[in-house]
Amino acid sequence: xxxxxxxxxxxxxxxxxxxxxxxxxxxxxxxxxxxxxxxxxxxxxxxxxxxxxxxxxxxxxxxxxxxxxxxxxxxxxxxxxxxxxxxxxxxxxx
Amino acid sequence: xxxxxxxxxxxxxxxxxxxxxxxxxxxxxxxxxxxxxxxxxxxxxxxxxxxxxxxxxxxxxxxxxxxxxxxxxxxxxxxxxxxxxxxxxxxxxxxxxxxxxxxxxxxxxxxxxxxxxxxxxxxxxxxxxxxxxxxxxxxxxxxxxxxxxxxxxxx
Amino acid sequence: xxxxxxxxxxxxxxxxxxxxxxxxxxxxxxxxxxxxxxxxxxxxxxxxxxxxxxxxxxxxxxxxxxxxxxxxxxxxxxxxxxxx
Numbered sequence: 001x002x003x004x005x006x007x008x009x010x011x012x013x014x015x016x017x018x019x020x021x022x023x024x025x026x027x028x029x030x031x032x033x034x035x036x037x038x039x040x041x042x043x044x045x046x047x048x049x050x051x052x053x054x055x056x057x058x059x060x061x062x063x064x065x066x067x068x069x070x071x072x073x074x075x076x077x078x079x080x081x082x083x084x085x086x087x088x089x090x091x092x093x094x
Numbered sequence: 095x096x097x098x099x100x101x102x103x104x105x106x107x108x109x110x111x112x113x114x115x116x117x118x119x120x121x122x123x124x125x126x127x128x129x130x131x132x133x134x135x136x137x138x139x140x141x142x143x144x145x146x147x148x149x150x151x152x153x154x155x156x157x158x159x160x161x162x163x164x165x166x167x168x169x170x171x172x173x174x175x176x177x178x179x180x181x182x183x184x185x186x187x188x189x190x191x192x193x194x195x196x197x198x199x200x201x202x203x204x205x206x207x208x209x210x211x212x213x214x215x216x217x218x219x220x221x222x223x224x225x226x227x228x229x230x231x232x233x234x235x236x237x238x239x240x241x242x243x244x245x246x247x248x249x
Numbered sequence: 250x251x252x253x254x255x256x257x258x259x260x261x262x263x264x265x266x267x268x269x270x271x272x273x274x275x276x277x278x279x280x281x282x283x284x285x286x287x288x289x290x291x292x293x294x295x296x297x298x299x300x301x302x303x304x305x306x307x308x309x310x311x312x313x314x315x316x317x318x319x320x321x322x323x324x325x326x327x328x329x330x331x332x333x
Contacts, residue, residue: 043189046216046218047124047190047214047215047216047218048124048125048214048215048218049124049125049208049215050123050124050125050126050127050129052127052129052167053124053129053215053218053222054124054125054215054218056129056216057129057130057217057218057221057222058188058190058217059237061177061188062187062188064173064221064225065173065174065177065188067131068169068170068173068224068225068228069170071228071229072166072167072170072228072232072234074232074236075231075232075235075236076165078236078239078240079234079235079239081239081241082239082240082243093219094149
């Protein structure tokens with residue numbers, strides 16, 4: 001009984017979401033002023049044929065720096081978790 | 095769980111091709127789809143293939159943890175130095191000061207579709223390379239740590 | 250246009266089938282391989298929607314590295330799901 005109720009609520013929820021999403025226009029507005037600027041000026045300002053790379057590494061280079069730092073910190077965290085324990089040292093939550 | 099000979103041979107065979115394809119994606123980052131992160135992930139997939147197929151003691155000769163750590167740190171350092179080099183050229187941080195004119199990576203690019211030239215895009219190839227080896231080093235170090243943590247039963 | 254829609258419908262159907270397979274397999278190695286197939290189909294879908302950058306990232310991270318991490322974890326623990 002509870003399962004049926006749960007399934008019905010879930011179906012209703014997703015059906016409502018799909019119904020709402022069906023009305024959304026896909027790819028609208030087709031382009032904004034910022035897209036226009038990037039598409040027109042990316043090649044001459046950065047010299048890269050790949051506009052995506054010119055945005056990721058040049059116009060939004062600071063974000064990519066943050067992403068690289070996040071990856072570095074993640075590897076540091078994994079290294080701390082898997083480090084070799086010294087003699088007589090124990091994990092805190094053992 | 096020990097992998098069969100078929101898996102090990104296939105992994106050995108695919109490993110260099112994965113590395114070369116990843117390096118291609120990294121180097122052509124400013125011309126074709128892909129870039130530093132994607133190319134680094136492809137290269138790390140090559141090393142992951144080798145790590146999955148073999149035991150930890152078998153791979154340490156070919157993939158060294160120290161070298162991978164050095165790769166990771168060097169990648170982030172290259173990125174930071176390329177960013178700060180804009181300050182010495184009298185431009186803001188992370189500015190693409192190499193792009194307009196000169197010898198290295200400075201060929202003029204026409205607007206619109208064109209075949210492309212590796213010698214373009216100023217700082218972008220350098221940044222791509224830095225991020226590429228950082229992703230390769232970082233993901234491989236994570237996998238190596240995980241693999242060294244498990245205890246394999248003797249064959 | 251019809252062919253494009255047909256291929257896309259096939260890929261989306263395959264996505265749903267592999268997603269159901271992932272949670273229904275009791276053999277964890279088979280579930281990891283089904284996850285790799287799911288990621289590969291997802292990257293194909295990204296490519297069909299003209300996002301090749303995301304497709305390469307998805308194929309590398311999803312189909313390659315995540316599967317490798319899962320397989321290494323299965324090597325460290327046990328292959329079959331425990332009956333509860």
